[in-house]
Amino acid sequence: MRAKKTVKNQKSKMNSGTTNVVTIKGKVSGKRVSSKILEAQIQHSVQEGARELHIIADGQHGIGGRIWPRGEAIKITVEGPVGQRCGSMGMSGTEILVKNSVSDDVGWINCGAKITVLGDVTNGAWNAAAQGTLYVQGGGGARCDTMTKHNPRFEPPQSWYFRNVGDSFAEFKAGGIAVVCGVNPRNHENILGYRPCVGMVGGTIYFRGPIQGYSEKDVNLLDLTGQDWEWLKTNMKPYLEAIDRMEHYKELTRSANDWKKFIAYTPQEKRARKWFKMSTSDFRKNLWEKAVGQGGIFAEYLDHELTLLPYITTGGDRRNKPVWANEKYAPPCAYACPTHIPSHKRASLIRQGKLSEALELVLQYSPLPATVCGQICPNLCMQSCTRGRLDKPLNIDKLGKLALDLPAPKKAAPTGHxxxxxxxxxxxxxxxxxxxxxxxxxxxxxxxxxxxxxxxxxxxxxxxxxxxxxxxxxxxxxxxxxxxxxxxxxxxxxxxxxxxxxxxxxxxxxxQPRKIAFPGSEDIVSAYDFLKDINSGKHPDLKGKKVVVIGAGNVGMDVCSEAFNYGSESVTAVDIQKPAAFGAEMEIAKGKGTQVAWPRLTEKYDAKNKKLHFKDGSSMDADFVVMSIGDVxxxxxxxxxxxxxxxxxxxxxxxxxxxxxxxxxxxxxxxxxxxxxxxxxxxxxxxxxxxxxHAPRFPEIKQVIPYERIKTEYYDVCKGDFSPEAEANKCMSCATCRDCRMCETTCYWGAISRVEHKDGSYEYVVDENLCIGCGFCAGICPCGVWEMTENI
CATH class of the missing domain: 3.50.50.60 (FAD/NAD(P)-binding domain)
Known part of the structure; x- marks a missing residue:
């Protein structure tokens, strides 16, 4: 109860305008506030409009984390004993300043927050961070920077340590930038601790000072390039300003020769360096036999000669084999489009920086891309787009509009036909x-x-x-x-x-408008004539009239919309069955006020009394009736x-x-x-x-790729305004290789390689003598290109 009262008091103080800072205490009347209640107070204050918070902690966990971005900075100052996971899952827009040292896991799974610690960080700092910045005035404990990652759509996460870090630094690091300055380190002989960089597969580590060993099979020790040095000098200044150590700027930027960097070996480099595990045969002879087999704990039970059974097979002995089936299947968008416009290829060209070529591509398929794709098509492609299963389909209609100003393509040489x-x-x-x-x-x-x-x-x-x-x-x-x-x-x-x-x-x-003959049908106008007259400049006078449209398809909805445009008091569409209208036509008509009634089977129209009668005995006021049941x-x-x-x-x-x-x-x-x-x-x-x-003719219609073949898990939900580049990056490239090299990287045996041809095209090929048919390539491919087939 006391905690809730504290929030209420703080809220009224904030709204009174006497201060912009909300103070939240971790101990009230001598009693410690729980971590859960403290977090609730922080979230409540932010929701009420607070943008600067002063937290007086008493060992609470997770302070400053999980505050959803609001388009403006949320500044949090923390003092007192800070518990674990300060700033955990911190979001973009959150800025946390801790005025003393912090406990374990500061910045855990950080998603964009800027965290400054005016002291030391203990074990697990910056664990699994994906975005944001960590500035440390002191040093780090064990296992800092483990499993950090980098989504290329955002800036890489950065961590800066002024002194040194503890053991197992950057273990399994997959991305991001770490900087260890080595100023007054606690261990003057080894600023990176015992066994840094084990399992590191991505990212960069800049360090200044002596080290004693590192995981040589995982990372490469290099001098700084000119680009590295410029980046380090540029970003050193805001770091030192944040931790109040600018007096060390000249010392830390004196010479690039004072610094070294680690970067991870690529899988290709590891293969070239032969950083593979020992062979099964060597393992059996040198380890298994000595410890477990004939010379080990089971020796008394083994009275026969052992042989190695080839359970892992290659070549013709595999049950299944991978096939790079690039463009074998049609993506859902191109398959659903009656014109089969390859929107996935257009996106690929845009990603390659070939915007003009991408926009020109659609003119090979349609003379009216801005008119049809961009304006009046219900966009069957977008309805089928795999991306729509994650967030929203590609804006193919807007891409179509971009082709409006293009000239006609160049014609082929005259054939004489x-x-x-x-x-x-x-x-x-x-x-x-x-x-x-x-x-x-x-x-x-x-x-x-x-x-x-x-x-x-x-x-x-x-x-x-x-x-x-x-x-x-x-x-x-x-x-x-x-x-x-x-x-x-x-x-x-x-x-x-x-x-x-x-x-x-x-x-x-x-x-030729189709008509149904019934008494009074001669007083009814066809939808074709109604719409054609309007577009030719003959505008109907419908002011204050009640209009009924027989037929609630898309053309009927266009009639309804136009009737409202010319002053109708009300418009109702009737149909004998569930209306077939959909898309923009239905949306526009209903937005103007169209009512839809079904089932209604028309019996007669009394033009004199302005009544439309139905066979169920009901009737409807109708000053003007349009029949929209199709044309022949x-x-x-x-x-x-x-x-x-x-x-x-x-x-x-x-x-x-x-x-x-x-x-x-x-x-x-x-x-x-x-x-x-x-x-x-x-x-x-x-x-x-x-x-x-008699030109060569190839079947164009391909089988559509199943949705489950596309790995939507690799893609983030996209937000933001439309641009050709953004749409191209959203495209999942269904059934068409994006050249991400994930298959090549994942193949443990190095059986997959990328081959580039003289014409600039490429393909991924499989070495049958190395491939074991495990299917990892098919399982990891984002685009569904790899498939496992029976090895016949």
Whole structure:
């Protein structure tokens, strides 16, 4: 009770403005406050706004740790007897000043706090630290700096010791920088203690003074480089200022020759130095037999000659073997994208510093990346992104927008092949773009006066700013495709086109609204006509009206949004089944106030009394009704030799119709997303290119890599604003090697090596005579590239 009262008193003092420092005592009225209550008082004070705290400790543990970053510094001054783990799990933004020596494990698992100790630190200081800084005015005890680590996304952790450190220093150190100044050491003959650096695999240790031995198989003793010396001099000053020892600056920065450094050997260097354990045979002869075997404790039971059984096998005797299956599988993003845009390759190029090349890559797959990927696509790639299972998927939509200002790619040399495309919507533009890039001569026929199809005619401008589409259509024109706008294709025109071109592609979309006949249906407007009129400048007067939309798909949601934009009092979408709308269309419509009702089967519309009646006996006020139940293509111009089914053109897996010279893509083969139309166009173009030029053709669709093959454990949760570089680093590179060399590093037997080819490419290869088929490479690979297969 006394502890809680203390917090209350401190809080009122802080809010009164008399002081900015909150004092918390570890002993109240002669009774020691427990570590748990003291920590609760600290956390409560910070939550209440305190940014400077004065802790008078009485042996409490964990003082100053686990204070979540708040965007401003939390300064904590500690005096009195300090218990273990002061600043443990300290966060970025926390600054701790201890005015005397501290007990064990100061800075344990530090995550960014700055800790200054005006005295000595005892055993285990800076154990497992990952970020932050430890400044020590005195020396350190045993096992300081053990198991420290460094996440390359952050600055490495630093620890500074003014005097010397105790035994087993930097044991299993995996990262970070340690500095031991060697000023007035307690042990003048050995400032790093007994057996430092055992098991050290990363990081750097700078030291000044004599040592007596170290783990020579783990670390390399080196002179300082010019870069080392500059770093040491630059960072020495703030350290000495923090511990009030600036009078030693000249002494400590007199000459780089006074200092040495340890760095860990890489696994490759260790292999070259043959720092391996003794062979099994030598172990048996020199150790086992003497102590345990025929000369040891079991000698009386061993009456037969011993042989070494080859349980660990290599080569053809292995049951399984590892295979570097780089790009064998498709990543979930590329697999889900109907156009199969390789977003993982785009990210890889950005990581290599090739931003322009990365942005240009998408133009090899789509003529409209800013329009479709960036604005109107539901981004199936992002819905499938493995990263989304950890935090958030890559912002592929924003990456698509970055391609807006790019010029058209360079075309291949002319092939002389003439190909006709009927339809200038997304499918027709996509296939024309792809075939033109391959050098074919393209003639495009469009019945409207503008390219774009439904993108131009029906997508609301609030979802797709018109200037974006116009800019990408302008780039499309750069390829020199011959355009025939305002050209309606009749039977006679189709026959003319058919005879004058090697291949004809039908991409006319679906522009005939589907209707349900019931009493009053003649007074209902189609969604296609409603949206098209708005985009052409014919704005409806819906002020104060109650609008009902029959059909709650994505197009229906666009109608709802536009109805609100033109003054509707209310908008309701009704459907016979659960609404099919999703994504931005649904979100925007509901955000404006759209109501959705289902199941509702329309019986009649009474235009005079403004009532829409349903077959369940209910009705709804409806001043204006729009029917949005889809569209069908108009294919009456086609010859009988091209088969259709229920109004849709039938095609095979190559988008080829029953006439081998005619292909059909997009909505004319069945309704789909705009991104499906783009994908149809690209894949059909690949098939047509093969057909007319007999070019090599490789199957593009790969099996998708299972999510469980990707090791999300290696990745941190990402925060911060969008940038191409940040997104590229977020990419988990599913099924594609990131060249992290973890497989090579992990292989105990050195069976994996990286081979670089003359063209700059690389691969990882396995020495069958060294590999034992353990599977560690497959188990550790972040990208799921390595797989174990039966050794047949």
């Amino acid at each position: 003439k190909i006709a495309v009927i339809g200038g919507g997304p499918a027709g533009m996509s296939t024309a773009w792809q075939l033109a890039l391959k050098g074919h001569t393209i003639y495009l026929y469009e019945s409207a006066d503008k390219l774009g199809g439904k993108i131009e005619q029906c997508i609301p401008r609030e979802r797709l700013p018109h200037e974006i589409l116009e800019k990408e259509i302008s780039r499309f024109r750069e390829l020199g495709i011959t355009l025939h706008l305002n050209t309606k294709v009749t039977k006679e025109k189709f026959d003319e086109i058919y005879k004058s071109h090697e291949v004809v592609i039908i991409a006319i979309g679906a522009h 293509p108009q294919i009456d111009f086609l010859p009988q030799g091209i088969h259709s089914e229920r109004g849709w053109i039938k095609v095979n897996d190559n988008y080829q119709t029953s006439d081998v010279k005619v292909f059909a893509i997009g909505d004319v083969t069945g309704l789909g997303l705009i991104t499906h139309a783009i994908g149809h166009g690209r894949l059909a173009a690949e098939n047509i290119h093969y057909l007319v030029s």
